[in-house]
Amino acid sequence: MSLYAPDLPAANDSWDNAFLTTRDVALYVPINFHTVPGTSLKAACFSHDQYENHRLQTCLSNLLAAGFKRFLVDVYWDSGRSTWSLCPAQLPPPVPEQSGTTVAIVSATSTNKRSEATAGSQVARFVDGLLGSALEARDVEIGLRQDETTSLSESVSVSTSSPTTVTRGPSTSSSTSPSGSSNTAVVEFPSHGNDPPLLQIGPYNCTSTINLDLLIHILGDYTSMTQYTGSASISFLTFNIHAAAPVDAPDGPAQKPSSGQLPVQGNWLSDVVTGNLSKKVYTPQLLEGDRINLNGSWYNQLWQNLPARGYYSTSVNEAEHVTTQDGWPGDAFMEFGEFYRVIADFGSIDPQMADYNLAPDLDIIFPQYYIHSEKPTTIDADGSVTSGCLFSPSDLTITASSNTSWAVSFAPALSIGSDPDPSVPIPAIANLTNCGYSPILNTTLSNTTADTNPTPYLAFARSTIWTWAPNQPTNTSNADNNAYRNTCAAMYATGAYPGRWQTVDCTARHRLACHDPDTPYNWTLSASPMQYFAGDTGCPRGYTFAVPRTAVENAHLLAAIRSSSNSNSNSPSNSPSLSASPASSIDPVFINLNSLDVPNCWTAGINGTCPYTARQEQNRTRVVVVPTVAAVLIFLLAALTFFVKCAANRREDKRGRRRRQLGGWEYEGVPS
Known part of the structure; x- marks a missing residue:
């Protein structure tokens, strides 16, 4: 079953055509000059600190379906479990099942609580991260509620015939953690569907499998499902590298992993990226190989599919190969020629992870800030870009001041309500796009994540369409x-x-x-x-x-x-x-x-042909026309053979026919 499962409202035909047109007219322009919508996953999916599998699946699926192409991904190295996690705090190792046990009271204190969760469950687990003790319970009702202004200090009473406490290690208390205790509670309660149970660790609610490989799996299913459709596009990933906060102090700063706790082969970030994306990642090695001989890569196309001119410099090397130092391929080569769908680079790297050796990853993932270049902009209240715009009407060529290669700009705080009209462009986002930027969303829209309410995010993505006016093209x-x-x-x-x-x-x-x-x-x-x-x-x-x-x-x-x-x-x-x-x-x-060739299929060129839409009417016509034409041809051939034979027989008669023929005919392979 595919993990790509969006639940966006159905888009109308005009928006589908608008997205498709915007992609197709740029097929031959290098990808570093494309403007696409982007977002931080923290802002769009995890702003309420709910790190749950189903939430990520729905949220990322909705963002992809809405048209988002760039993603800022915060990944946390959980040294205790040796995994790249999306949860900001380390998770405790699994606690062995303790049969026939119950818990009388669960209590804990944690500061700066955010997020909310309510669950009725059959399981509760208290793990004392500092002292290494564990309490596990079954058949209990948990009423768990968090608040941004109050600490977690909830009591759960359990009525049993003989309540007992299970401890491991030198626990100082078997039933109650006094108010103000430094101990951190990890409480387990059911999550959505078949997801693993959620663990409440300080302000975070995380499943044990909310890891980077889940995100890559969702993206891999998306690329597979859209490979041969009009939705095919390139996704850009930027990884911000963090160390996960310790489980016993999830609100505090992360600790620097020791040399023995850092990722090793098999756990490198590039291992996770390639795990579910296989050969769909366009890598630094591939780019270097393409650049060194354009005649054998981007120029090895039909003339009408050659890259757009003027976007990068070229030279001829000693082997008489055309080369480039700054060029990138276009979508036509990457998506439809070689079927690459993902490009990744590194973003920020926390000081705690400074000793992580990036060298093995650089064969797959581009260096820091290689495929995104943040530039400062100033935006007025009406959405006008008053400084930092990369468009200058006097610059007819690409100059240092107007170079939009990989240009991104973080969008300002937006107040668009919970149910905006996606057909009306958001001025600030539209104007950033017109200035040559890929707008990046770094705040939560309408205080809701994209899995809960995707409409504001759909409005953001559609505001980056620079081609058709709203509700265009007409059907x-x-x-x-x-x-x-x-x-x-x-x-x-x-x-x-x-x-x-x-x-x-x-x-x-x-x-x-x-x-x-x-x-x-x-x-x-x-x-x-x-x-x-x-x-x-x-x-x-x-x-x-x-x-x-x-x-x-x-x-x-x-x-x-x-x-x-x-x-x-x-x-x-x-x-x-x-x-x-x-x-x-x-x-x-x-x-x-x-759209002269096929209705609603927009192509360039007076004689352009639609590469996507099946010509249903023409196909129906062919069903009738092709057999009819074949029958006519056969009839003409038969008639021609008949007349040739008659003419030959008449010549034979005039010559007195040197030989007799049975009935006057000789059939020599005439079509029947």
Whole structure:
């Protein structure tokens, strides 16, 4: 049974098409220039300190289904169990079952309690982490409640005929921990479904199997289920390395593991990552091999599948191979050529784990901050990016100040309510995307995690769509008898969502979006309006009719439209903000995107073909047409043979026929 099991509300067709279009137009752009939504798992899944298997399964599944691609993962080395855990505190080793025992009272004190849990259970366990004692009980009712402002000091009374206490080690108390005791209680109570029991360790409620390999297993099932679908995409993982806090002081600082307690082969982080992802991880070794000979890697494609030009530098080495020092492949090569789906790097590493040897992991996981580059930004209350935006209308090439390679920015605190409309972009997130950043969520939305209420997270992810306007593209199968209505795409520079795309009639006359293929951000317009079908010849020399492939390319096209518009010449063209603009005489502008081949399948190129949707109507036609054509051909062949034979017989008759034929016919393999 797959562990990838989202429970998101069903998405409408326009959003499915919007996500798919955003991915597909960027297929040939290096992945380091893509803008994708990201989140900290701590913020989105574990903000209430509930580290439970089912919660992680549902939360991560929902985030993946919502469109999140980047994940900041806090992993904790539990030296006592020699495992990479997601629980911030160490878990005690398993306690042997003690039959026929009960507990009269369970009491403990812990400061700064967060989280809440309520359970009616049949099992309770008290483990004294400091002194190594254990008390175990059966057939008891536990009423466990935590509060952010009060400490845990609950008593559970058990009525039995002869209550006993089971201790191990020099326990100083058999029934009661006095208020204010330094001892930490670990209480076990049932969790969801078939999950292992939850252990309450200070402020954390954790299962014993809430480990990194569970997260990797969920991600592995996701990549398998979406490998050959329109949902296929690359996931980026950044691992923040911590040492787990000791079980006897979960609120305190973690202790530095000794050299003998550090991970060894079999427990390296890379061992866990590759355990369930097999050959789906794109590694530093693969990147180095691809870069050293582009002719045998990214350039070994059909001409129409070659990488976008202008995004990285190249040179020719002594072996006459084209090489690059800063290039990355695109989705077309990674996902659909080689089937890689995951890239990982290291983030922060706590001082306690400074002695952990990263060298063995660097064959699989990229070094610290290799695939993410955090840059400071300032965002106003209305969501406008007032400083740090990487878009500059004057930079037509990639410069040091406008380099968006791996650029990420943490989103500001958002107040969007518990039931936001996902069709309305969140201004701050949309504007960060337009500035070339992948927005990273580092706070919990609406005080709820994505397993409990995924709607706010869906709204966040959809706000990073820089292509279609809300509720676009229009369902082309619902168009009237005009075959070209709503089957072409155009950008509007004005209105409520400037720079976003909408469907238009292909036979209408509009200016064309024209792009210099060698310069990523060099966009202009055709000299005059024309129909979409004239796009191949409508652009100035050196430019081609094109569709923007990244959010920053889209912002540059918007700037070109604004600067070309007479009625909007005084409006600012140096901002990619989504703020509404006045009407323009130049709107809209055709971009090279259409669904002419198959309804609702948007492809680039006037003669582009849909690579995804089955042509059902065409297939039904073929069922009738193909046999009919075959029958006609057979009939024509038979008729041709008949006439050839008749002609041959007439010639024989005119020559007096030197030989007699039985009945006048000789059948020599004529189709029956």
